[in-house]
Amino acid sequence: MKNAILALGAAALLAAAPFTCAESQYKLLVLAIPNKYHYEYIPVARDSLERLAKLHAFEFTYANNTGVFDGDLRQYAAVVFLNTPGEELNPSQRARFEAYMRGGGNAVVVHRAAITPPSAVPNPAPNAWPWYERLVGRTFKIHPMLQTAAVDVVDRDFPAACGLPPRWIWSDEWYETTDPYKVAIRPVLNVDESSYDPTKIWPGQVATGMGKSHPVAWYHRYEGGRVFVTLLGHDVAMYKDPQYLSHLMGGIWWAATGKGQRTD
Template identity: 70%
Template sequence: MKNIVIALAVLAGSATAPAAHADSQYKLLVLAMPGKYHYEYIPIARDSLEQLAKLHAFELTYTNKTAVFEGDLKQYAAVMFLNTPGEELSPAQRAKFEDYMRGGGNAIVVHRAAITPPDAWPFYEKLVGRRVGVHPMLQTGVVTVVDKTFPATYGLPERWIWSDEFYVTTNPYHVTIHPVLSVDESSYDPEKIWPGQVSKGMGKDHPIAWYHHVEKGRVFVTTLGHNGEMYRDPQYLGHLMGGIYWTVTGKGQTSNK
């Protein structure tokens, strides 16, 4: 009986491992930790990202443990901070991530992951490219495409009805970013916020998704993605997949010419 079990285990391993290895174009690490306001998204996002991984032939490591940053990050084509800011990393883990980026690693920052304590980790704030302050309540607004040549906008209409927390940002480190999506502040109330807080709009220049380069690597940031149901939405997932694709490959952009 023991021999039969061993034989079945070997057979199962040989049937799955080579196929997964042959089909995988790259590895993506996703850090998704539950927070006070963001936790219900975790299983939904995991399911959707696993489906995207199967569809687009990449390998996914989805974890809520920061200990993964103590291992070999070089195996990953990109690291995604999914509603989980870099402040969750220990000093040693932060140093490992900085080394990864300086060695040509790439990063994706999604929604809540863009919010981190001011000046607590300047490297991460510069990686995000903007500092997020207070933000208005979740509202329905009109998202506009700024750069239709960038993969994260493919499949999106030029004006897209979307409901989210439209973050208000500043640029204390004077980082140059390339906006791909903006939000039309006339389509919602940028001052609608919780009692005791004040929120002001940014005017016509209000980017909500962008890309830039850090060290030798590529960084894509989308501040969209507040609630769990968004991770079932085909247009949002197309936006996210476009950001993943560009971040890990550097390809997909078309020319304005």
């Protein structure tokens, strides 16, 4: 009987060991609200994030409405706007998020979440949010049709570049942006406009490209926290791609912890 009890005790310890080793390092809030052009990605991205969370020992709240911003955001190491722009938040939720960032919170902005109603124009939209526009660091202008292009890594020491080759073949909507607020950003990836047609767009619209300096992923500090932005991530299949997920995970890791950036 004694041996049986000891065996059961050892088995219990072994069963508990993985849970202890995988204790959560931090917690994320991921906002993913379906919209006209981005909805199929939601369950796929959630599944991929669950696998990343198990692999990298973090946890997250996956929300499909903005009600979570009515609660205490201080529990989250970073807030991820996953194809969901900040304009979805109501005024009180915006104020809570601003306070969260000023208190040392952090943000990750993915693809569609970087499209904001421009505020630095003669007649800004009623739901324009200049503060969030500056958080993103750039203002969306237009994008040509989805095309394959070559992406160059311009900051090899940043975690979102880990696992990517120096020149990466990727297919996406190559957002064109402007900088009305003169925000200083640190580019991580730059798309080579000579590798696709920046003018290929729908009738009645005009895209001209941005020239040699066309960042598609960057980071900067804003208020009291860290912000990582990637304009990549239009298609649902991308949220299954190992290289894209490595890129996204690196940005999340840095935003949540401030770690992983080589400084030597």
